[in-house]
Amino acid sequence: MxxxxxxxxxxxxxxxxxxxxxxxxxxxxxxxxxxxxxxxxxxxxxxxxxxxxxxxxxxxxxxxxxxxxxxxxxxxxxxxxxxxxxxxxxxxxxxxxxxxxxxxxxxxxxxRHTTLRARKVLDILVTRGYDFVLVTNFYGNIRAVLQGYGLLDLFPRIVESATVGVRKPDPAIWQLGIDLAQRAPQDCIAIGDAFGKDIAPAHALGCKTIWFRGEEWTPKSVDESIPTHIIEDLSELLTLLP
Missing domain, CATH: 1.10.150 (DNA polymerase; domain 1)
Structure with missing residues (x-):
């Protein structure tokens, strides 16, 4: 798994x-x-x-x-x-x-509404046996944010840019997530919405990737063959991850 x-x-x-x-x-x-x-x-x-x-x-x-x-x-x-x-x-x-x-x-x-919907998807993934690591560019308060939205218990392992001193798109922050997982890169799946900050660097490290494609800062042409999968709604994870 x-x-x-x-x-x-x-x-x-x-x-x-x-x-x-x-x-x-x-x-x-x-x-x-x-x-x-x-x-x-x-x-x-x-x-x-x-x-x-x-x-x-x-x-x-x-x-x-x-x-x-x-x-x-x-x-x-x-x-x-x-x-x-x-x-x-x-x-x-x-x-x-x-x-x-x-x-x-x-x-x-x-x-709050969006994280509530996300929680429902994550809970199902937990029941299927998946474990999580959070890898995020944030300001040093991600645990307080997760606590406020009822998500903190799902992410006992967190890599936060303000804490570790490295930010996306640097692949090093994703490597820290892999290290926390204590898995080989090919045994990790990186899931994110930013192609350049999430998908490309995690792919370069050898992870499988799921691109949550949405409305990015600037529309741009990307190589859509790089992500292992592309989704347009978080609930699609439940189909991709049995």
């Missing part, structure tokens, strides 16, 4: 939609109460998203005990501040707080 090496963000919490799209939907929802946001264009939004990502990666903003709702509030605050300082939007402090609450609540709700 192979060990399943799961990615987290995108794969288990957003149905293979890059998180910039989920957050963008949150801002669209916030535009109902804050109509100026209806003018938010894709380039301005993406610049704010990248700003938030870089700030979280470079500064100790996220604490180990932060659940995903807390992470979202911090992340969206950075994005809204960037929209005001660099994107031309003018919101009062009260309006900024309202926007952050709307967006963060929307995204947390989406993630």
């Amino acid at each position: 192979p060990t399943l090496l799961f990615d987290y963000g995108g794969t288990l919490d957003s149905d293979a939609r890059h998180w910039n799209y989920v957050l963008r939907d949150g801002f669209t929802k916030a535009a109902i109460e804050h109509p100026a946001l209806a003018q938010l264009d894709t380039d301005t939004w993406r610049a704010a998203y990248v700003h938030g990502e870089r700030a979280l990666a470079q500064h100790p903003i996220i604490l180990p005990e932060d659940d995903f709702a807390t992470l979202l509030h911090k992340k969206v605050t950075l994005e809204v501040e960037h929209l005001c300082t660099e994107g031309g939007f003018q919101f009062s402090a009260e309006e900024r707080e309202s926007i952050v609450d709307i967006v963060a609540t929307y995204c947390d709700t989406q993630a």
Whole structure:
């Protein structure tokens, strides 16, 4: 029975939609109460998203005990501040707080619903005898996030970029997952939504791979012969993994 090496963000919490799209939907929802946001264009939004990502990666903003709702509030605050300082939007402090609450609540709700569905798939895989290792780019708080969404008990073995000091797409982070599994690469199946960060590096190490194909940051042509399997819904794992 192979060990399943799961990615987290995108794969288990957003149905293979890059998180910039989920957050963008949150801002669209916030535009109902804050109509100026209806003018938010894709380039301005993406610049704010990248700003938030870089700030979280470079500064100790996220604490180990932060659940995903807390992470979202911090992340969206950075994005809204960037929209005001660099994107031309003018919101009062009260309006900024309202926007952050709307967006963060929307995204947390989406993630909670998605991880609940993922949990049902994972539980069935456990009953079939599969064991898991989580391999994720995250901020040092993945255990708190998993705890908040009721997934922590499924992943006693975790490789988190902020903790191990290596990030995808570096194959070394997947090698750490293989090492934790204490299996040969060919006895591991890597499952992720990002072709370049998950599938290509795990394949290069000799793992079998399952690409959860969805809405990536930038549509691109890839060699679809590389993944062992391609799925478009997490529940398809139940057919592929008897």
